[in-house]
Amino acid sequence: MSALEIRGLNHAYVASKPILHDINIAINEPGIIAIIGPSGTGKSTLLRCINRLIQPSSGSIIFQEADIARVQGRSLRELRRQIGMVFQEYNLVERLSVLENVLTGRLGYMSAWNAWRRKFKPEDIDRAFELLDFVGLSDFAMQRADSLSGGQRQRVGIARALMQAPRILLADEPTSSLDPKTSVEIMELLKTLATDRGIPTLVNIHDVNLARRYAQRMIGMSGGKVVYDGAPSGITDDHLKTIYGGESWLQ
Amino acid sequence: MNSSSASISTKTGGNPKWQRFTAAERTARYMVYLVVLAAFFASLRTVEIIPEFLYDAPEQLADMFTRMWPMDFASYPTTIHGAMLDTLHIATLGTLLSLLLAIPLALLNARNIVQSLWLNWIAKFFLVSSRSVNSLIWALLFVAIFGPGVLAGVLAVALRSVGFVGKLFSEALEEVNMGTVEALKATGASPASVLLKAYWPQAKPAFYSVVLFRWDINVRESAVLGLVGAGGIGVVLNDAMNLFQWPKVAMALTAIFVVVLLIELLVVNVRKRLI
Amino acid sequence: MAAIKTHANPFKPSLGSRLLWLGVLVYLIYAVVTLDIGWDRFILGLEQGGRLVDRLFPPNFNRWEILLSDLIESLQIAIIASVFGIVISLFVGLMAARNLMPNIISIPVRVFIALCRTFHPVIIAILFVKAVGFGALAGILTLIVASVGFIAKLFAEAIEEISFKQVEAIRATGASFASTILFGVLPQVFSRFIGFSIYQLDSNLRNSTMVGIVGAGGLGGTLFAAFQRFDYDFVTAILLTIIALILVGEALSNLVRRIFQ
Known part of the structure; x- marks a missing residue:
């Protein structure tokens, strides 16, 4: 059984302009799966359909023997909390401390009443400190999230996603707002997680070279369709031309 | 709410304590919450309220509203229309009249125009006093002096508005780009032309916006000034209530509601174009 | 507001503002002619004003017990109304936010807030006095409505x-709606909410001295009665009390604002 299986997924805000067209993807293995494609081709929409931040128009997403596209309310949240997400602009709650931001990863596991009293379990707090140590930010735990640099914020975002104890991880352009050196560091971190901790990680990325370097599988998207799905070594310039269009940028 | 109450310590050693604020900050916040809560419960315990009246309130309110319906539409052309116009006049004349005092006081109060701390301070004193006294109190005073009527209302609105308009206009003047002012002074322009050609063009949008804003508030306030005898729709409202003419009360309230909404709409739209 | 503007020709007379001032002038003449302002009364009033000032001073604090109990009642009204008003506004404000709530909830709630805002507190006080009788209760209910109209709108x-x-x-962590509000929304707006609340507390304090004019408790009732009995030295005493209360309230709210900065 696959960890995640997407079958016949379609999405359109306006019926005449589909964003996603008949997407079929099965994820079985840990490691980084890079989704490449030009801006506006539906990569972000695809990831947001997987944890149902966006309700897809049709199709199914099988995860933990349930169809995420169908469930509602509590059962949706119980599936969602097993899917970690890392965002392009980090999306930390800026006025909360770094530690609190990491702890928000546990909100899916606790009642609103306990959330209101900020009564996190002691083992959760210990775990948050461990994760901050793992991403190298122990010294920043008490600082407000908006005092951090971009790379540091993204590490907090990753720690928050890990706090959910996710079975899969979604990363939406995690490096697009970062400089090249920091980008590599973040990709290294994701790679470690994906292989050492065995979490399948779907990464939207538009830097093809970065994708080739870290991914073990690449999915090329164009115009809302999957046009390539396979090993990074199998991607040729022809594929890239289909995906991005034109060829002058390849030189 | 709970933003100050979060302080969780971890049981296992090694990891530091989780605290959101420094000790002093937290104590200060706790003190504020504590004082507010203590004052709240002390007030609840001591305030003279007959609880039965509160339980009875929905019934009484419902009774009042049934008496109000149907509204007395016939009273609109005979009394309410005229009174509503009076109210609008009170608000408008009061706002215009307030400018006579507000503009000079704003100039005196602006530190980049008048460099004398003494004059600044005197202007500030007048502006603050005007703002601290509610327009109803001003109205009571002017009714005592000039007798009931529109005049007392206009003066009450004017005196209350001086502080508001004066303060905000003076702040706008203080934000003026001084480069333009220097440039004009350097050409040997007289103080009056510096005022007119350097300060005024820059502060003009803010000035109109403040005046409009105050006019909006004044329409609301002048609707109640009649309750103490200072003219306008409030007088009609007061009389109708004393005579228990609920349908007429409803008509007057509806008229106020509609006019206030229309004025707010107008002001919001004009201000959007100004800024 | 203070945007730096570039003027093509800074000294060109603006037709718009000339028309505006002309309009104002025409209006002034029209209003003064049609309104029954009564200039003779104005002149008469100026003399009357002089006599009034004489009678206002010195302030008469002989009836300080009444003054004190009214002052306390005003404070009680302001405090109780503020606490209830702030708590209610928190929920009403959340329900009125169009980015959190579907239209079916937010539109009725926004209409409710608009209703709370449109009427002057004194008019609302009249209605509540009719509904729950004279006294502090009417004042409390009035100021709760006024608080909701202000805080909930801005919130x-x-x-x-x-x-x-x-x-x-x-939301992506699987948090429930309530937890999402607590951790995703409130941290972003809470300091502003506190700011609005402090402002409204101050404003309730001022208004709690006013609602008494229509019988809703506090200093206003005694003030109005003193005016009607031409008891002007007592009026001065009450006015001084009100001003002192407002000044203290302003100082306190500045202090609280600094603490929550």
């Missing part, structure tokens, strides 16, 4: 300006 606007990305991130 809803503040919520509509938040960054939705932070909310999305919290």
Whole structure:
């Protein structure tokens, strides 16, 4: 059984302009799966359909023997909390401390009443400190999230996603707002997680070279369709031309 | 709410304590919450309220509203229309009249125009006093002096508005780009032309916006000034209530509601174009 | 407001503002002619004013017990109304925010807020006095309505300006709606909510001295009665008390604002 299986997924805000067209993807293995494609081709929409931040128009997403596209309310949240997400602009709650931001990863596991009293379990707090140590930010735990640099914020975002104890991880352009050196560091971190901790990680990325370097599988998207799905070594310039269009940028 | 109450310590050693604020900050916040809560419960315990009246309130309110319906539409052309116009006049004349005092006081109060701390301070004193006294109190005073009527209302609105308009206009003047002012002074322009050609063009949008804003508030306030005898729709409202003419009360309230909404709409739209 | 403007020709007379001032002039003449302002009364009043000032001073604090009990009642009204008003506004404001709630909830709630705002507190006080009788209760209910009209409106606007990305991130963790509000929304707007609340507390304090004019408890009733009995030295005493109360209130709210900065 696959960890995640997407079958016949379609999405359109306006019926005449589909964003996603008949997407079929099965994820079985840990490691980084890079989704490449030009801006506006539906990569972000695809990831947001997987944890149902966006309700897809049709199709199914099988995860933990349930169809995420169908469930509602509590059962949706119980599936969602097993899917970690890392965002392009980090999306930390800026006025909360770094530690609190990491702890928000546990909100899916606790009642609103306990959330209101900020009564996190002691083992959760210990775990948050461990994760901050793992991403190298122990010294920043008490600082407000908006005092951090971009790379540091993204590490907090990753720690928050890990706090959910996710079975899969979604990363939406995690490096697009970062400089090249920091980008590599973040990709290294994701790679470690994906292989050492065995979490399948779907990464939207538009830097093809970065994708080739870290991914073990690449999915090329164009115009809302999957046009390539396979090993990074199998991607040729022809594929890239289909995906991005034109060829002058390849030189 | 709970933003100050979060302080969780971890049981296992090694990891530091989780605290959101420094000790002093937290104590200060706790003190504020504590004082507010203590004052709240002390007030609840001591305030003279007959609880039965509160339980009875929905019934009484419902009774009042049934008496109000149907509204007395016939009273609109005979009394309410005229009174509503009076109210609008009170608000408008009061706002215009307030400018006579507000503009000079704003100039005196602006530190980049008048460099004398003494004059600044005197202007500030007048502006603050005007703002601290509610327009109803001003109205009571002017009714005592000039007798009931529109005049007392206009003066009450004017005196209350001086502080508001004066303060905000003076702040706008203080934000003026001084480069333009220097440039004009350097050409040997007289103080009056510096005022007119350097300060005024820059502060003009803010000035109109403040005046409009105050006019909006004044329409609301002048609707109640009649309750103490200072003219306008409030007088009609007061009389109708004393005579228990609920349908007429409803008509007057509806008229106020509609006019206030229309004025707010107008002001919001004009201000959007100004800024 | 203070945007630096570039003028093509800074000294060109603006037709618009000339028309405006002309309009104002015409209006002034029209209003003064049609309104029954009564200039003779104005002149008469100026003399009357001089006599009034004489009678206002010195202030008469002989009936300080009444003054004190009224002052306390005003304070009670302001405090109780503020606490209830702030708590209610928190929920009403959340429900009025168009980015959190579907239209079916937010539109009726916004209409409710608009109703609370449109009427002057004194008019609302009249209605409550009729409904629950004379006294502090009517004043409390009035100021609760006024508080909701002010805080809930501004709070809803503040919520509509938040960054939705932070909310999305919290939703993605599987947090429930309530937890999402607690961790994704409130941290972004809470300091502004506190600011609105402090402002309204101050404003309730001022208004609690006014609602008494129509019988809703506090200093206003005694003030109005003193005016009607031409008891002007007592009027001065009450006015001084009110001004002192307002000044103390302003100082306190500045202090609290600094603490929550």
